[in-house]
């Protein structure tokens with residue numbers, strides 16, 4: 246039963262994880278990185294080939310701009326993967342210095358909206374059903390712009406995008422506490438994202454990026470709440486030590502990841518309607534193994550969360566047995582699920598050890614020899 250649920254898990258990897266990335270101090274180029282979106286999909290297909298549970302790839306526009314998106318989607322299918330969420334980008338043009346959809350100038354707002362609508366066209370062409378919206382919009386100084394007017398402009402743009410969505414399409418609105426804006430961020434928290442989505446309807450949901458909160462925030466509470474309201478659309482998984490670090494999920498705090506998965510499962514969110522996406526950059530570690538490890542980290546946390554004896558937990562909770570209830574959770578968390586996952590992989594016709602199998606495969610040696618002058622992912626430019 247647990248194995249069946251794990252076999253059905255789907256974790257989406259991001260195209261930008263495969264390109265060169267870094268911090269604002271330095272981008273360290275790696276060997277064999279993809280030179281175009283086609284090669285990013287090929288690398289993502291490797292992650293799926295060795296884990297068996299990463300069959301979709303998020304694209305980022307314009308980093309993954311191509312002439313023919315239907316052809317790109319066909320290429321993905323030929324590689325055994327599919328195009329996942331389309332991520333919009335209204336943060337890297339000079340025009341967006343003071344914002345995109347919340348910019349005081351209607352000309353800039355129109356340009357930003359045009360891009361978002363183009364992303365829906367790309368969804369149509371690729372068969373993607375999810376648009377991910379993250380806005381870097383905000384202000385740096387008190388008085389710089391009118392906080393309320395910016396909310397009005399945001400609402401107007403979101404309504405226009407919502408209107409354009411097809412019946413089987415949705416958008417996920419992402420919040421982030423701060424950065425690049427440091428005084429006001431126009432979508433700083435789940436409450437703001439939730440309020441905008443609630444007004445629009447079922448096709449607007451919130452995405453929780455695990456790196457986008459203040460230290461100490463109880464993310465699993467947010468997850469439980471949004472699920473209860475039918476407004477949790479998915480995750481951007483990554484780890485944070487300090488701010489939006491975009492490090493490998495489950496590296497900084499595997500226990501938090503377990504607690505999140507426990508709420509997802511308990512709240513009925515374990516299924517295709519809640520997207521498990523990675524939003525990471527591998528600045529110093531090799532990229533494909535970094536993604537394989539991350540997929541495995543999510544899988545391990547999920548397995549542990551599925552192991553929780555929910556009946557025993559409910560009984561302890563009813564009895565007011567504080568320590569007993571906590572022990573039920575900790576028993577599951579402290580279980581070594583690696584043998585179970587190894588068995589599962591063998592049943593799926595995979596190597597029980599994806600990291601070692603990838604290393605042995607020779608794929609890295611092949612791309613290192615073939616690809617010269619790989620592209621930067623976009624971050625840290």
Ligand code: AOS
Nearest residue numbers: 305332379419454481489524
């Ligand atoms: C930015 O901080 C957000 O996490 C975005 O989700 C994402 O990293 C970016 O849009 C890349 O697509």
Ligand code: ZN
Nearest residue numbers: 419454481524
């Ligand atoms: Zn994100």
Ligand code: ZN
Nearest residue numbers: 454456457489
């Ligand atoms: Zn982020």
